[in-house]
Amino acid sequence: MWTQNGGGKIMDKTSAFEFWKKKLKSAKYVIAPMVDQSELPWRLLSRKYGAELCYTPMFHASVFIRDPNYRTEALQSCAEDHPLITQFCANDPETLLKAAQYVETFCEAVDLNLGCPQVIARKGHYGAFLQDEWDLIHKMVSLCHSKLKIPITCKIRVFESIEKTVEYAKMLENAGCQLLTVHGRTREQKGALTGIADWAHIKAVKENVKIPVFGNGNIQYLQDVHRCIKETGVDGVMSAEGNLHNPAIFRGIDPPVWQMAEEYLEFVEKYPCSISYVRGHLFKMLHHALVVHNDVREMVGVGKTVGCFKEAVEKLKIKCQVDVERYKVCPDDFVSDKTLPYWICQPYVRLKYPRRTEEERKSRRRENQKRHIQMRILAEEFVGLSNNKIKKMMKKPNRCFDPEKRVPFEICQQCPNTKGQKCDFSLCKVCCKLKTKQDILDCEGHNFMVRSRSNGGLIENLKPQRVSVGDDVNNLAISTSTAIQKVTIDSHMQKISNGTDLVVIGDSTTRDTTHESDLLGIKSNS
Secondary structure, three states, X not given: OEEEEEOOEEEEEOOXXXXXXXXXXXXXXXXXXXXXXXXXXXXXXXXXXXXXXXXXEEEEHHHHHHOHHHHHHHOOOOOOOOOEEEEEEOXXXXXXXXXXXXXXXXXXXXXXEEOOOOHHHHHHOOHHHHOOOXXXXXXXXHHHHHHOOOOEEEEEEOOOOHHHHHHHHHHHHHHOOOOEEEEOOOOOOOHHHOOOOXXXXXXXXXXXXXXXXXXXXXXOOHHHHHHHHHHHOOOEEEEOHHHHHOOOHHHOOOOEHHHHHHHHHHHHHHOOOOHHHHHHHHHHHOHHXXXXXXXXXXXXXXXXXHHHHHHHHHHHHHHHHHHHHHHHHOHHXXXXXXXXXXXXXXXXXXXXXXXXXXXXXXXXXXXXXXXXXHHHHHHHHOOOOOHHHHHHHHHOOOOOOOOXXXXXXXXXXXXXXXOOOOOOOOOOXXXXXXXXXXXXXXXXXXXXXXXXXXXXXXXHHOOOEEEOOOOOHHHOEEEOOOOEEEOOOOHHHOOOOOOOOEEEEOOEEXXXXXXXXXXXXXXXXX
């Protein structure tokens, strides 16, 4: 047992390893916190296939406090969804504490995100972009440690130096962190520069702290989990990318992609979530199959309901099963750079891009410095403009951004939309299109040349055709000014029984063709 003095009040909590063993049930197979991706249906699917501990998606502590709807969506869970850790990002101790107090009875622990390397984390000043502000981090962790009824845990990225990484981990332990997840990549390792995680950093941290440690990075198969535990000595292993491509990673099996997709959609129907989450999961799980079957990819991309996604998965299943049978007969037809056939769940391996040379990095820094100087100059000249507007001004220097000098938009005469500035009828594009079609007019501003095209094609499209005795008029295609139409007449006129030829113009058949012939400048044959 340990005690922490928080404002004169002594608090008792279980030790870090007691917490891991009793509350987290000695979990070794862990699903990472993933923004918009570790929601309830996905957690349940992962637990079905061997996950022993799950994290919620990362939530913004400040939004969590002020938005009840955000909290309601975030706190979606069920009896089978435990043990569970809720993760927050924050850069203020009091804000983090208030958000964490909302979930004290909802989960087994609260996790502070100190590992997100994305641009949005840099702009929001959280995640891995706090790792140089040790005093602030210490205050956040120690305050939650002293005030919360449940433990506080942390997820970090490493520094280039192993020694600094170990010092960082010890600082968090001293602040009150009860479980530490170490991602073996630096915050610069992301996107095309992701590279390989360094387990040496994880091993060094585990050897120098007295709290449970989870390892994260390079986990694509169950064999990687066992190897990570053996090489680093960690108490558990966390998977993110590997789990997204194969939810059964902790079972050590490679099921067909359509099976995992069908089971996931069943959980979604039982516990509804945002359609964008569902689409994201399907793109991950079905990635290799959708590269082969682009038509199904389109269905997933435009699908707006679970029913649409189920239809797409069923179509993909049928297509894949055809290739499965072909594979049994001619496996050589499916040779690729992938370890398994495309219809099997397997990790996605990022392409390796060459690192920038020192000269390229210096050139990039010079360009960034030049851009910042230009932005400062424009900000002084155009006081009140946001950074986004200034960036747009740099991209489009000829565009007018001064609201006082911009030409005001005029309203369409038939609807509230803005009219086209060059429209001949002072209408918006939709209204102009309707008018030109109905009244057969031209609008050069919108390029709707209905009248010109109709007049230009009149003679060519309305050429008369001869119908002789014995011809089957029903099978005769007649050209009109707008479309190819089929002549229809009564059944008793299917054959022309006398010796008089008819001239057929448009969709009319008649003996008296004088009017039409005069219009077209030709003589009747009657």
